[in-house]
Every structure is written in C-alpha cells, then in structure tokens.
Amino acid sequence: MGGRRAGFIEKGSFRPGEGVFLSMEVSSAPITAPLSEKPVLSRVGWRARLRPVLRSANWSAASEDTPIPRWVHVLLWLWLAGIDALKLSGTVAMLPRFPATAAEWHPLLPLIGRLLLEDMTGALLFYLTWRWLIPRTLGRARVVHYVLLAALLVLPYAALVGWVTAQTSRKGVQVSAYRVTSPAQGQKKPVTTIVKSKKTGPQMPETWMRIISAGIIGVFIVGSSSALRITGDYIRGQRNRREMERQQLLTELAMLKTQINPHFLFNTLNNIYSLTSRKSDKAPEAVLRLAEIMRYLLYESSTDTVPLSRELAHLRSFLDLQRLRLPASAQDAIQLEVTGTSPDCAHPIAPLLLMPLVENAFKHGDLTARPVAVHISLVLASDGLVRFSVLNHVAPADAERELPKQPGGVGLVNLRRRLELLYPGRYALDVQTPPGQHLVTLVLLQ
DSSP states (O other): OHHHHHHHHHHHSOOTTSOSOTTOOOOOOOOOOOTTOOOOOOOOOHHHHHHHHHSSTTOOHHHHTOOOOHHHHHHHHHHHHHHHHHHHHHHHTTSSSOOOSHHHHGGGHHHHHHHHHHHHHHHHHHHHIIIIIHHHTGGGTOHHHHHHHHHHHHHHHHHHHHHHHHHHOSTTGGGTTEEEEEEOTTOSSEEEEEEOOOOOOOOHHHHHHHHHHHHHHHHHHHHHHHHHHHHHHHHHHHHHHHHHHHHHHHHHHHHHHHHHHHHHHHHHHHHHHHHHHTTOTTHHHHHHHHHHHHHIIIIISSSSOEEHHHHHHHHHHHHHHHHTTSOGGGGGGEEEEEESOOTTOOOEEOTTSSHHHHHHHHHHSOTTOSSOSEEEEEEEOTTSOEEEEEEEEOOGGGTTSOOOOOGGGTTHHHHHHHHHHHSTTSEEEEEEOOTTEEEEEEEEOO
16 A cells, blocks of 8 residues: 555656646547548638738737837827927028017918827827727737728728818918018118918829828838837737746746755655664654754755855754764764865855755765765865766666666756756766765855
8 A cells, every 4th residue: 555655656657748637547548540531731821921920929918908118109109299390490591580579370270280180080090009000900910900900990080180281281381471570672771571372173194193292101100009009019028928938937936945854854764764663862852853953954054045154054054963863983984074264154055955965875875885985075166156066876786787766856856957947057976886886076166
C-alpha cells in the first residue's frame, strides 16, 4: 500500500513546463487513416493569413472601451490649430495691415467659420475612426470592411468641407468691404476707401478640386487615427505581455521554491528518525538545528535575494545537522572553506540556490570515506563572481552510476531551471565525475 501511494505521488507530481492534467488517461489506440486517401490541402487566402496578425491578444472587448489618451487629444488639436494658423496667416498677409478692430476682422468671419467647420468635422472623423471604425473592423481582422467603412466616412467629410471651401474661397471674398484708410494723393488728411470683391459663383472644376483636396485630407485624418490607435494598442499589448511574463516567472519561481522545502524537510526528518531509532543523544540537537533551518526557510528565504552571509549561515546549520550522523572522531570529514567573504557579507544571492548541490552530496555520496567525505568551497571574487564547488566521494558500487535526478524536477533539474530564470546568461554549472568522486561547480556572475 505504501509503495503504491509513493508511486502515485511521484507520477502525479507537478513538473514545470508540462501540462496540468498529468493524471488524465489517454487512449493508446492509434488513429489510422486509409492509405489510399491523400491529405487535402486547403488553399489559404491573403485575408486568412492576415487575420491572425490583426486579431491578436491586443484586441479585446476591453480595448474597445479604452479611453483615448490625453496626449492624443493634445496632438490632434495642436495639429488642427497649427493648420488654421497657417491658413489664416496666408489670408491676413494679403491685407494692407493686420486687422486691429472688430470691423476690420468682420470680412474674415467667413474664413474663420470655415476653419472652425473643418476643425469640427476633422475631429469628428478622427474620433469616429478611433472609437468605432478600428475596433469594429481591424480589431476583428476585417480589412475589407475597414476600407469600405473608411470610404463611407471620408466621402461626406470631403463633400461638405469641399463645398464650403469653394463657397467661401472665391477670389477677394476674404478682403471684401475691407476699409483702408490712407492719405489721398496731394492731400494731408487720410481718406477711407473700400476694397470690394467681384462676387462670382464658383466654377464646377474648382468645386471638384476642393472636394478632392478635402478627400485627401480626410484620408490623412483616418490614416493618422488608425496608425495612432494601432500603435497605442500594440504598445499596451506588449506592456501587458511583459507583465504577464513577469507574473508567470514569479509564479514559477515560487513553485520551484516550494518544491525545495519539502524535499529538504523529508531528508532531514529521515535523519532525525535514524537518530531517534538508535536512542542517540544527538537527536535533541538535531531537532534544534532543524528548527533553525526551518526558520530560515519560512521567514528569510521568501525574498528575491538574501545576503551571502545568511545563505552561508543556513549552509553551516545544515552541515552541523549532517555531522551529527558521523562519529565524534570523524567530524572533520565534512569541510567548508569560504574565501573572500566576511561574517556580514551583503553580496546578494538567490536563497536556497546552493543547497541542492550540498544535499546531493550527502544523499548520493559515501560518508564513510576518509579523511574527507564532502569538501565544499565557496570563493567570492572582488568583481562579484561567486564560485561554489562541492566534491564528494562515491561508493565503489555507485562509481559507474550517473547521479540520479529526484522525481518531480527537484535536484539538479530544479536548480538548472532556477538558474535559467534568475541568472540568464550569467551562470555556469559544470558536473564532473572523476574516478570515485563527484564534483559539481557553480559559477555565478554579478
């Protein structure tokens, strides 16, 4: 019964990178197809190929209700005001002088009204594209619908703005009835004259040219709104994707760490059980050491990094616990050499990163070897490089056997995964098997 339960736990344990439903049974019956039938390859059009690109994770129901950023409002109205200023300055430059009174500004009111109409219709076209056209078409990978609806939006804009522009842009209408006061020839007093324009109806080719020009501007407005919307949603999607990857990384690291703690606890409890079964006086001290280690595991290893001095203190407590298994005359069989550090060394290191290598040395090593059964060395260089090595002897019967990997990804597999997540491109893990020995070296770069 115990063997079956252990096998069930090992089979159903979670493994990083694998599917969640590990215990589900899958039918082993092969799925066969008649040999005479040839696979049918469906022809994929350009719209089907473009749909996955447009219909990405950036587009959702929530993105359709996303408020327009303030910088978009500012950019739009600054652009409209700049265009108005250029058009108005060109007309004012044709006048004898800059208008100073309300009466002098009165002839320019048709031009100002036309500019305000262009601003209102242009802003309406911009916001309709942003809030309605893009989410309903490109947001759902409907390129043809986008082109058709964009044309339907631009046509009334071009017709209205083009017609109004043609009506208010007749030659001289901007400066009609403009009063100019200047001295007459041979007289000292100024004489007020009136500049009148010839009000002729707009010609049809000129009206169509105005409509076409307004249509080009409308296409530019729709394109600008589309480009800004798509760019903003893409940047937002990338930001959300990076945040999701970061949360997934934190979750995976937490799961890897929770796999370390039970593994260490089970091994230590086995050692204490061995001491108590032999009625050893070392059992109370072993429980005290275990309490110190568990305090570190529960309260101090929950951060991303810990000072190297605290990790070494935890390692020394573990070694003291392992020395209780040895005779009093063989306490020096477990050696730890530390170079380049101090008792209060604050060099950051990921918690519980060194312990798997030390645990494997005691789990698979030969503690009866003399004079040294396990030799551990840690060197901290001035540039922040950490070199940690564990050398243990292997029993003759196990000399040719590869170091086994613990079930569930614990052990070296777990350690390699944590190193890939915490020190990408900044670590080196080397495993060597000299005759009768096993040497593991871990190098961490700052």
